[in-house]
Amino acid sequence: MKIGRITVSDRASAGVYEDRSGPEIEAALGEVFSAAAEFVSAIVPDEAELIAAKLREFADTAQCDLVVTTGGTGISVRDVTPEATRAVLEKELPGFGEAMRMTSLAKVKTAILSRATAGTRGHCLIVNLPGKPAAVRECLEILAPAIREGVAHLRGEDPHAPTIQ
Numbered sequence: 001m002k003i004g005r006i007t008v009s010d011r012a013s014a015g016v017y018e019d020r021s022g023p024e025i026e027a028a029l030g031e032v033f034s035a036a037a038e039f040v041s042a043i044v045p046d047e048a049e050l051i052a053a054k055l056r057e058f059a060d061t062a063q064c065d066l067v068v069t070t071g072g073t074g075i076s077v078r079d080v081t082p083e084a085t086r087a088v089l090e091k092e093l094p095g096f097g098e099a100m101r102m103t104s105l106a107k108v109k110t111a112i113l114s115r116a117t118a119g120t121r122g123h124c125l126i127v128n129l130p131g132k133p134a135a136v137r138e139c140l141e142i143l144a145p146a147i148r149e150g151v152a153h154l155r156g157e158d159p160h161a162p163t164i165q
Helices: 021-033 048-061 081-088 094-105 133-155
Strands: 002-008 038-044 066-070 118-121 124-129
Touching: 002 021, 002 048, 021 038, 021 066, 021 133, 038 048, 048 066, 048 081, 048 118, 048 124, 066 133, 081 118, 081 124, 094 118, 094 124, 094 133, 124 133
Parallel strands: 002 038, 002 066, 066 124
Antiparallel strands: 118 124
16 A cells, blocks of 8 residues: 655745644554555645646656645635645545535534545545644544545455455
C-alpha cells in the first residue's frame, strides 16, 4: 500500500512553522492500513499548479494507491486545494466532503465552510482533508471504511477482504 501525503501551506512550505497535519495523516492511516503502508510526502505552497503537479506526480509517477492532502480547503483567497484537485481528477466523489462536513459540523459550527473533495485518478484515490491535525484524525476515522473499500476497488481487489496490504 503506497500512500502519498501532501501538506498545502504557504507558511509550512517556507519553514515558518512545523507541519503537524502531514505527520498526523501518517499516524492515522498507519493505524488503518497497518505497518505495511509506505508513505511519500511533500509540502507545497498554496499554488494551484504546484498542488496539481504534485497530485499528478504521486498518482501517475509514484503510483500511489491513495493520496491525501491537508490544508487549503477553506474560503480564503489562497485556499485552492479543491480547484487543483478537481483539475486532476477523472471521477469526483462528493460523498467524502459531505461526510467530513456533516461529522465536523457537530463539533465546529463553521465546518460547512470547508470545500474539501475527493475522487479518482487512474488507480489512485485522492482525498482532501482540513489543515488542523485534530480535524485530520477526526475525518480519517470517519472516512476509513470508504477509503479502504475505494482503494480495494481501484486495485481490483475484494473490498471485503480482511486487510489491504
